Amino acid sequence: MSTRLPVVVLLSALAACASQQSPPRPAPPLPKTGSAYEAAASIELPKREAIEQPGLHHVYRLSDRIVSGAEPEGEAAFEAIAAMGVKTILSVDGKAPDAATAAKYGLRYVHVPIRYKGIESEEMLAIAKTFREAEGPFFVHCFHGQHRGPAAAAVGRVVLDGAPREQAIAEMRQWCGTSKKYEGLYGAIAFGELPTPAATEGFGFDFAPAHGFKGTRAAMVEMSRSFETLEALAKNQWKPLTEHPDARSLGEAERTLRALEAVASSESLAGEPADYQGWMRESHDAAKSLVELLTRLEQGDAAAAAGAVEKVAYLKKRCDDCHKGYRN
Ligand code: HEC
Structure with a gap:
């Protein structure tokens, strides 16, 4: 039949097309x-x-x-x-x-x-x-x-x-x-x-150009803002910053602590390697003592200032150590 050849050609073309498209x-x-x-x-x-x-x-x-x-x-x-x-x-x-x-x-x-x-x-x-x-x-x-x-x-x-x-x-x-x-x-x-x-x-996914972690990443972004201000304040011996006069040391330390608490208490932390968990725990404890030191400073205990500067440096070291291994 004269129609036979075109059908075969069409079928093989379809097959080629399908094999190219189906993963x-x-x-x-x-x-x-x-x-x-x-x-x-x-x-x-x-x-x-x-x-x-x-x-x-x-x-x-x-x-x-x-x-x-x-x-x-x-x-x-x-x-x-x-x-x-x-x-x-x-x-x-x-x-x-x-x-x-x-x-x-x-x-x-x-x-x-x-x-x-x-x-x-x-x-x-x-x-x-x-x-x-x-x-x-x-x-x-x-x-x-x-x-x-x-x-x-x-x-x-x-x-x-x-x-x-x-x-x-x-x-x-x-x-x-x-x-x-x-x-x-x-x-x-x-x-x-x-x-x-x-x-x-069958999986619903919108191919969006920006997704986030619900937990860790959002907390990191939040923490980096307050921590940067803390570093600037520490460098300025806890005196107000000219470029950010509203920033209060204690408030920034509390924000940092809250962000760290969010990560430290998240369920996903349990699945992380031991060194990661260690840095997170140390950061959390350091932020907690920083809040205590800055509370004393606000209450007029000038002796707390130096210890608070040290805590910021200690925290910075933990950020860097953890990022070296886990953020590259
Ligand atoms: C125990 C580990 C750990 C510690 C401690 C830690 N981070 Fe992170 N951080 C991470 C990881 C993991 C990421 C990567 C998240 C990602 O890219 O998905 C990250 C990402 C970030 C980011 C990038 C967020 C973004 O936009 O994707 C910033 C900023 C950040 N951290 C700031 C800090 C600061 C500031 C500190 C210290 C006060 C700190 N981190 C301490 C693990 C840590």
Whole structure:
């Protein structure tokens, strides 16, 4: 029949189209014979250097469709990302992305903040859905582009590119340099359930360019405002600041303490590593004694001033120590 050939052509065209559009089923989890970090050395990848450009660091092109890197800084960085052909930027950092600058270069931002201890199931669904339903190629970043960003990119390597799990974690370890400390991130990719196409299709997610943590991040932002003022006041020997004459030391210390209490009492803290919990506890205790010292100072006990200055320095050290390990 003369109609037969066109039907066959049409069917094969449809099949080709469908195979291009329906994402692969994620490769099965690896057997848990050791740590996920060890499994990331089970295959040896050829050496690769990061691509470095102004404002854009630690960049690795993992596939045609996925690039991993650090947070883009400034216009030139977004321009370079657009020049790579990228259409969507996925940020897994806590900070709200610079979606306005990205938009100038035709780039869409999707924001799914994750933590260092691993990827929670809703976060995983949002990340997988982004890879499957937003327009690629994708640039995936956290802050330094070493730990959380590469883990999210690895999700894309499995759910979008159909890469085997051992390949995806090998890229995290051998190229991007994800630290051994973040076994939770490795484990999510090596051993975790990755959502099926049906699961991401049914998951409600708005692809918004700015999401936040309900707890930690909001508290950090709040705390940094009051703590900065406290540092300025401490430097000024607790005398009023010319640039901010309304700032009261005690009030700022109380705000800092409240923010720390919010983090220290949150359920999620229990899942954090011991050093993290330690810094949080020490910060909380230090903020509490700072409030006591500044109360005494307000009541006229001038001897409390020096101790309060020391407490601020002690607190600052805790912020920095914790950020070194957990905010990169
Ligand atoms: C025990 C750990 C810990 C301590 C102590 C700590 N932080 Fe943080 N902080 C974090 C983590 C983790 C993040 C990253 C949150 C994210 O990006 O999702 C963060 C993020 C921040 C941010 C960025 C928020 C944003 O916009 O994303 C600021 C600002 C900040 N911290 C200020 C402070 C200050 C000021 C102190 C000390 C008074 C402090 N932090 C103490 C763990 C800590």
